[in-house]
Amino acid sequence: MAVSAAPGAGGLTLALSLLSGPSARGHWCGVVGVDDPGVVAMHELGVDLRRVLFVPRPRGAWAEAVADLAEGVDLVMVRPPSRAAHGAARRLMGRVRERGVVLLVVTEAAAPWPLPVDLSLEVLSAQWRATSRLESRHALIRVSGRGTARRASEHVVVLPDPTGRVLAS
Numbered sequence: 648m649a650v651s652a653a654p655g656a657g658g659l660t661l662a663l664s665l666l667s668g669p670s671a672r673g674h675w676c677g678v679v680g681v682d683d684p685g686v687v688a689m690h691e692l693g694v695d696l697r698r699v700l701f702v703p704r705p706r707g708a709w710a711e712a713v714a715d716l717a718e719g720v721d722l723v724m725v726r727p728p729s730r731a732a733h734g735a736a737r738r739l740m741g742r743v744r745e746r747g748v749v750l751l752v753v754t755e756a757a758a759p760w761p762l763p764v765d766l767s768l769e770v771l772s773a774q775w776r777a778t779s780r781l782e783s784r785h786a787l788i789r790v791s792g793r794g795t796a797r798r799a800s801e802h803v804v805v806l807p808d809p810t811g812r813v814l815a816s
Contacts, residue, residue: 648749648751648764648766649751649752649753649754649768650665650751650752650753650754651753651756651769651770652756653756653770654755656772656786657770657806658754658755658770659681659684660688660806661768661786661788661804661813662753663689663694664806664813665724665751666692666699666722666724667692667694669721670696670698670699671694671695674722675719675720675721676699676700676720676722677699677701677713677722678700678701678703678723678724679705679709679724680703680704680709680725680728681724682703700716700720709727713725713739713743714742717742717746717748718746720748721749722748722749722750722751723749725750726753726754729758730754731761732761733761733762737762740762752764764792764793765793765794765796766791766792767792769788770788771786771789772786772787773806783805783806784805784806784807785804786803786804786805786806787801788802788804789801
């Protein structure tokens with residue numbers, strides 16, 4: 648699975664929110680390459696932080712960190728520091744497929760994941776809603792991929808809503 652967005656458009660928030668369901672159901676998750684994931688915000692999104700392992704700064708060894716985590720977690724989220732090489736991406740996808748692990752890649756729209764993925768979420772635009780303070784960000788997201796997701800569709804989601812969750816509006 649891949650989440651892509653322009654910087655500041657909510658891609659990381661969307662990706663982190665995807666950890667909430669699995670972690671709440673007792674699955675272990677890994678987060679690789681996110682310097683400051685905002686653990687308070689993650690908690691508000693519903694992520695069970697007791698079930699998340701962090702590798703914040705793997706530098707050039709991000710693929711190795713993901714491969715190592717794939718030995719013991721159910722879902723690994725990674726934000727590569729730059730555009731991933733095709734060969735490294737292919738080896739990594741083979742490794743997680745072999746282990747039965749969900750790989751969630753967070754990229755910028757300008758540097759997408761080099762291989763096809765089963766499900767792709769692309770933040771097309773985002774706008775903050777505010778009164779005297781920032782309250783929520785409404786994002787237009789394109790969902791595409793393989794199988795039933797082959798026909799792309801667009802949805803508006805709130806990142807996060809006033810309760811701290813990500814919801815379709």
